[in-house]
Amino acid sequence: MKTNIWILNHYASAMYFDRGGRHYNFAKYLRRAGYAPVIFGANSKHGKAERFLETDALWEERIAEEIDTPFVFVRTRTYDGNGKQRVLNMIDFYRNVKKAAKEYAAQHGRPDVIFASSVHPLTLVAGIQLAKQFGVKCVCEVRDLWPESIVVYSSRFTKNDPLIGLLYRGEKWIYRKADALVFTMEAAYDYIVERGWEKDIPRSKVHYINNGVDLEQFDYNKEHFCVDDPDLDDPDTFKVVYTGSIRLVNNLGLLLDVAGHLKERRVKFLIWGSGDEREALEQRARSEGLSNVVFKGRVEKKYVPAIVSRADLNVMDMQEKNELFRFGISPNKLFEYFAAERPVLMYQLDRYNPVMEYRAGFVAQNKDELVSCIETLAGGQQWEAGWTPACSRKAAEAFSYQTLTAELIKILEEDQ
Incomplete structure (x- = not known):
């Protein structure tokens, strides 16, 4: 049994304060299974000129008491936006997490396995190098x-750009050097084949663990953190709920288009969240007389279960088809929608789609189908494939962190 599991994730530190997130939940259930996880993250906040902890030390340990897991805050510079300072912040973490890990090992003992997670690839490189120094297995997670x-x-770079070519070579090096790979995308091996790397990276090395939901926490929050909202409690309207970011990429303008076609129906669109597109969309709703669209603002995450569980239909982003989606999707709110045991409406995605796989909702390919689906459901009829609460619960259980952690343990314990 590889007891001591070190998790490296540059952006994990926020999970200590939020008491949730992918690696927080992995650590929670690893601990229950008898393992001793430790999470290493940066002490700087993502995209803000602020730190979680103000200290001159190379690293500082805090214990997340609810899951009995140490968080190691590694010193990095702060940054604002996506410029040069963010790149230097990544380099800081790459350098300092290796130094911090050695010092931490001297005080607390060595790891039995390292689980290094992106977003950016330098964390994976650090994990591979540390694993080699400690003589242990490294599992690289690509999110x-x-x-x-x-x-x-980006509009600045193409696949033929020299910098992009260098990054592709670095990516291949990581995939070759890692002892095992975990992707949040179901069709990650399709990507490897597209790159022509299958001879160097066997399918047996590649594993799939999507994001998920902590059902235990979801059910607790649903019961204990209720939102008093007359629109949610209105028995005379069909409630279409969206939760999450309100940015250009989420394409909620399309949702307003749909709302315009349903102004005369008993349908109300309730939008929870914030973002730089919210003000413009609110102005548009006012100018077009969309009284059936209500922007509710941002709420703490603990209130989301009570909101989505009272919807008649929960909707995902309205993004147009995305090149990356052909390998699979992993939005966190999708799994919360499953846990709510309410149907999900997905837009345009027709491959590697958990909504279709579990019959946990409906998929529309264009605006007319979006309108038709909501109109049909609001009228008390089914639209296309049937849905039941049991379908959604089955999906939620498949993507519960208790289930996902059991899958992760198999990979961590697998012989190299």
Whole structure:
């Protein structure tokens, strides 16, 4: 049994204060299974010129008492935005987490396995190098495809850019050197084949563990943190709920288009969240007389279960087809929607889609189908594939962190 599991995630430190998140939940259930996880993250806040802990020390340990797990806050510079300072912040973490890990090992003992997680690849490189020094296994977790994400989302770079080519070579090196790979994307091996790397990276090395939901915490919050909201409690309207960011990429303008077609129906669109597009969308709703659209603002995450569990239909982002989605999706709110045991409405995604796999909701391919689906459901009829609460609960259980951690343990314990 590989008891001491070190988790490296540059951005994990916020989980200590939020008392939740992917690696927080992994640590929770690893601890219950008899393991001793330790989480290493940066002491600087993501995208803000602030630190979680103000200290000159290379690292500082805090214990997350609810899950009995140490968090090691590693010193890094602060940064604001996505410029040069953010890159230097990544380099800080890469350098300092290795130094901190050695000092931590001298005081608390060596790891039995290292679980290094992206977003950025330097954390994975640090994990591989530390594992080699300690003579232990390194499992690399890829939650974001770098540099593929840069190519898809940036207008500055193409696949033929020399810097992107260098990053692709670095990515391949990581995949080759890691003892095992965990992807949050179901079709990650399709990506490896597309890159032409299958000869160097066997399928047996690649594993899939999506994001998920802590059902225990979800059910507790649903019961103990209720939101008093007359729109949610209105028995005479069909409630379409969206929770999350309100940014251009979420394409909620399309949801307002749909609302415009349903102004005369007993349908109300309730939008929880914040973002730089909220003000413009609110102004548009006012100017178009969309009284059936209500922006509720941001709420603490603990209130989300009570909100989504009282919806008649929970909707995902309205993003147009994305090149990265062909490998799978992993939005956190999808799994909360499953746990709510209410149907989910997904837009355009027709491959590697858990909503379709578990019959946990409905998929529309265009605006007319979105309108038709909501209109049909609001009228008390089914639309396309049938849905039941049991379908959603089955999906939630498949993506519960208790289930996902059991899958992770198999990978961590697997012989190299």
